[in-house]
Amino acid sequence: MEKQRKVTMQTVADEAGVSKATVSRAIGNYPDISDSTKKKIYEVMERLDYHPSAIARSLANRISKNVGLVLPADDDFFMNPFFQESLRGVAKTAGKRGYDTLIAYNGKNETNAVKRLVNSNKVDGVILMRSVIGDSTVNYLRKINFPFILIGKSREYNDIYTVDTDNADACRKLTNYLADYGCKKIGFIGGRRDSMVTIDRYDGYLQSIRENDLYFSFDLVEENEFNKLNGYMSMKKLLEANQDMDGVVITDSLIFSGAIDYLSSVGREKDIMIGAFGAESNSFSKDKHRVVNVDVGSMRIGEFSCGKLIDILENKDVDLADIVDYIIED
Template sequence: MTVTIYDVAREAGVSMATVSRVVNNNPNVKPATRKKVYEAIERLGYRPNAVARGLASKKTTTVGVVIPDISNAIFAEVARGIEDIANMYHYNIILCNADKKKDKEIRVINTLLEKQVDGLLFMGGAVTEDHLVAFRTANVPIVLCATSDENDQIPSVDINHEEAAYDAVMKLISQGHRRIAMISGTLQDPANGFARFQGYKRALEQAGITYDDTLVRIGNYRYESGVEAMKYFIELPERPTAVFSATDEMAIGAIHCIQDSGLTVPGDFSVISVDNSRMASMVRPQLTAVAQPMYDIGAVSMRLLTKLMKKENVEQSKVLLPHEIVVRQSVGGVQA
C-alpha cells in the first residue's frame, strides 16, 4: 500500500504539519525532530506526492522545454545549460522533442501547459502567429531559447545570427576569397536560415562582391544536405573557392564530399560554418567555425525564466550573447 504523510507522522510521533515542514525544507523545525522525521521517511520508503503538493501550492516546480531536434548535439548542449541552472533553483524539467515540425511544436506546448508547468522554454525555428496564440493562452512565463520572435514580444536569449554569419564570410574574404558559396538553412527559419543568409549577403556587399544566387543552396541542416550542396558546387563551370555553411553538420558533409571527389580542404576549397559543435574538432581538417555559446544560452535562458517565475525584477528581456570565431585548419588563402 502507498505510504502517506499520516503514516510518517505516526511513525515519527509528530504531527502531519511537522512532516510537511520537513519535506518542504522549512527551517522552523528542531534538528532532532527533523532527524526523527527523516529516519521515519527512510524506514517507510515514503515519497512525497508531487501532484498533491502542486495542487496545494499551485506550483509544480517543473519547467517544460521544447527542443527541435533531440539528436542534434547543439541542442543537447543547450539542454545541459538549462538543466544545470534548473537544478540549482530546484526545478525539474520535462524535455519534449518537436522534430522541427510546427504542428508538433504547438501540440507539445499545449500538452506541457496542460501539465501545469510553472514555466516554458521554447527552442525552435520560426515563431509564427500560431505559436504566439499558444503562448498568449498560457498563464505562466515563457522564454525563447536560441531563437526569438519577430517583434520581440516574448523574452528571449540568443546570439546575433546575422552578425555571426557576416563575421564568418568576412573571415573568408580576408583570406582573399571572392567567389564564396553558401549552404543555407531554410529561409523560413528566422535565425539559422534567413538571418545567416542576410549576414552572408551583407559581407559580400561590403566587400564589393556581386551576389550570385547560383552560389547559394538551401539545406535542411543535416549532413546529407551538405553533401548534396557541395556536389552541386563542385560541378559548376566556375567553382567557388570557399564555402560558408549555416551549420557544422552541413559543413562536415561538404568537407567529406570534397575529399571523396579527390579534392582537398583547404587546398581546393576553404570551409567555415556557424555553431562550433563538438563535431567541428572531430572532422579532419578541423573545422573553423563561429562559436555559439550554447551552454550559456541554455543557462541564461533558465535563469531568466526563474526570475520571471519568481516575479523578480528583469532589467533586460531580450538577451544577445557574444560569439567568436574559432580558427582551425579548414580555411586557407586563395591558391595562386
C-alpha cells in the same frame, strides 16, 4: 446574429461527459484521474479552444517546479550539438535553482506537445529551442499568457522574452574572414528558409559580400533542412554549379558535417575554405580542411535561458531581449 457561447469549465465537463470537479482535477494532473479520462478532457479542451492555464496555476497554489523544454519537430535535432549543449545548460541551471527539466516532443507538431504540458500543469514555464516565422507555439503561449523563453528571436512580436546570438553580425564577420583570407567566390549553405537563424545569417553573409564587392549569384546559395544529408547534397549542388568556388559559409553543425563529407569524397578538402557555425563539434575535420568556426556559446545560451525563465517565475525583473556573445575561432 446568434451570440457565441462562452466556453467554461462546465462546458468542457458537459462535452466530455464528466463532472466539473473531474475536469478541474484533470487540469491539475491529479493521479486519481485516469490517463484515458485526462486524454478525453484535453481533446475536448482543444476542440473548444478552452485555455485553463490561469486556473491550473491557481489550483491549490500547485507549482510543479519543472521547466519545460520543447524540441523542434524533427528527429535530427536530437543529434544537433547545439541542442545537446543547450540542454546541458538548461538542466544544470534548473538543478542549481531547485527545478527539474521536462522535455516535450510530439513528432511533427510542437504546439501539441506544449499544450499537453500546459493543460496537465506539468511545468511552470517553457523554453522553445528555436524560432521560425509564424510559429504557432509562440502564438499559443502568448494567447494564454503562459511564461516562456524563445531561444532566437521573433519577427512578428517585440513583447516576448528571448535569448539569442547576434547571428547577422557573426555571419558578416565570418564571411569577412574568408574574404580577408583571399576567397573571391563564397557560397552559402543554410537551414530552413523560415528559420530566423538562417534568415539572420544569410543577411550577414549578403552584407559582407556587398562590403567586399564579391561575386554573387543565387546558384551560390543553398537552404534546406538542418541535417547531414542536406549538407552533403547542398555542397554537391554548389560545386556542380560553381567549380571555381573557393569559400563557403555553413550555418549549422550537422550541415557542416555533411558538406565536408562531400568535399572529402571528391578530394577537394584543401581547395575550399569553410566558415562554419558549430564546427568545433567536428574538430577532427580541421586536420584535413581549412575551417574557421563560430562558437555561439550553446551551453551559455541554455544556462541563460533557463535562469531567465526562473527569474520570471520568481517575479524578478528581466530584460525582454538578451544577447549571448559569440567567438570566431580559426
